[in-house]
Amino acid sequence: MSLVFVTRRLPGGDVERLRAAGHQVDVWEDAAPPSAEALASRARDADALLCTLVDTVGPTLLDACPRLRVVANYGVGYDNVDVAAANARGISVSNTPDVLTDATADLAFALLLAAARRLPQTAEDVKQGRWGTWEPGGFLGHDVAGTTLGIVGAGRIGDAVARRAAGFDMEVLRTTSRGGTPLPELLERSDYVSLHVPLTPQTRNLIDADALKRMKPNAILVNTARGGVIDTDALIEALHAGTIAGAALDVTEPEPLPADHPLLSAPNVLVVPHIGSATTRTRARMTEIAVDNVLAGLAGDPLPQAVSPR
Numbered sequence: 436m437s438l439v440f441v442t443r444r445l446p447g448g449d450v451e452r453l454r455a456a457g458h459q460v461d462v463w464e465d466a467a468p469p470s471a472e473a474l475a476s477r478a479r480d481a482d483a484l485l486c487t488l489v490d491t492v493g494p495t496l497l498d499a500c501p502r503l504r505v506v507a508n509y510g511v512g513y514d515n516v517d518v519a520a521a522n523a524r525g526i527s528v529s530n531t532p533d534v535l536t537d538a539t540a541d542l543a544f545a546l547l548l549a550a551a552r553r554l555p556q557t558a559e560d561v562k563q564g565r566w567g568t569w570e571p572g573g574f575l576g577h578d579v580a581g582t583t584l585g586i587v588g589a590g591r592i593g594d595a596v597a598r599r600a601a602g603f604d605m606e607v608l609r610t611t612s613r614g615g616t617p618l619p620e621l622l623e624r625s626d627y628v629s630l631h632v633p634l635t636p637q638t639r640n641l642i643d644a645d646a647l648k649r650m651k652p653n654a655i656l657v658n659t660a661r662g663g664v665i666d667t668d669a670l671i672e673a674l675h676a677g678t679i680a681g682a683a684l685d686v687t688e689p690e691p692l693p694a695d696h697p698l699l700s701a702p703n704v705l706v707v708p709h710i711g712s713a714t715t716r717t718r719a720r721m722t723e724i725a726v727d728n729v730l731a732g733l734a735g736d737p738l739p740q741a742v743s744p745r
């Protein structure tokens with residue numbers, strides 16, 4: 436019998452399949468994730484680890500878990516896992532691609548629209564009784580239809596965002612690591628910029644002060660990728676200076692932001708709590724895929740969604 440440590444309660448019923456296959460399953464029951472120490476202690480005798488993007492899986496943890504054969508990361512991004520270090524110790528790593536593509540693309544578009552049309556601010560004005568009457572010049576936002584969207588990243592979520600943009604008659608520019616529109620040109624021409632790159636040493640702070648300066652003053656920056664792709668301090672400065680018109684962020688650095696973080700009081704910023712994949716069906720599908728990978732790894736089979744070091 437193998438031991439699987441699952442670092443959070445997961446939606447859907449698929450964790451039961453681990454038990455049905457005869458494995459012992461230890462689930463971290465708290466709403467808050469385990470600390471690094473708690474993770475190391477609970478995973479110490481585990482053969483498989485089913486973890487989330489808030490768990491850091493690096494050499495220290497891997498060395499503390501000598502039996503580990505599989506790390507199934509609950510998410511498509513796996514910047515929290517040192518895949519090279521895992522593979523070097525004979526441990527396979529998987530993620531949960533595809534099933535969250537549409538949910539994340541929907542959220543990117545929802546953020547784009549919400550920021551363009553100032554939905555949070557205007558809804559709050561209504562709620563607080565600040566809306567007196569309809570005004571020709573009141574609550575003006577930005578057009579979306581017929582404008583230009585810059586998508587940064589070559590992956591499936593970027594493709595899905597491009598499909599949604601087609602329905603809004605947007606011109607789509609695309610920057611990928613292999614080509615497309617060069618990033619400086621994309622930033623200079625886009626009315627909306629949506630980020631869909633993994634967080635790697637190459638993409639950390641990709642959107643820095645220089646990149647922000649290239650953007651149009653009417654531009655809105657959307658991030659559903661990873662917070663570290665944007666230089667947070669530079670973004671705060673750009674929002675205060677009016678270098679760009681706004682930012683709509685599902686992910687931030689740090690994450691979560693403390694309530695008194697200056698990004699939250701910057702003008703025209705909309706921050707939601709990393710909900711890109713947060714639909715009932717998507718999160719259940721992610722559980723199913725992560726469990727499939729654990730079962731495969733414990734059976735000695737290749738992981739269906741194995742990932743390689745970036």
Ligand code: DGY
Nearest residue numbers: 509510511512711712
């Ligand atoms: C992922 O899968 O990487 C997402 O960020 C989780 O919603």
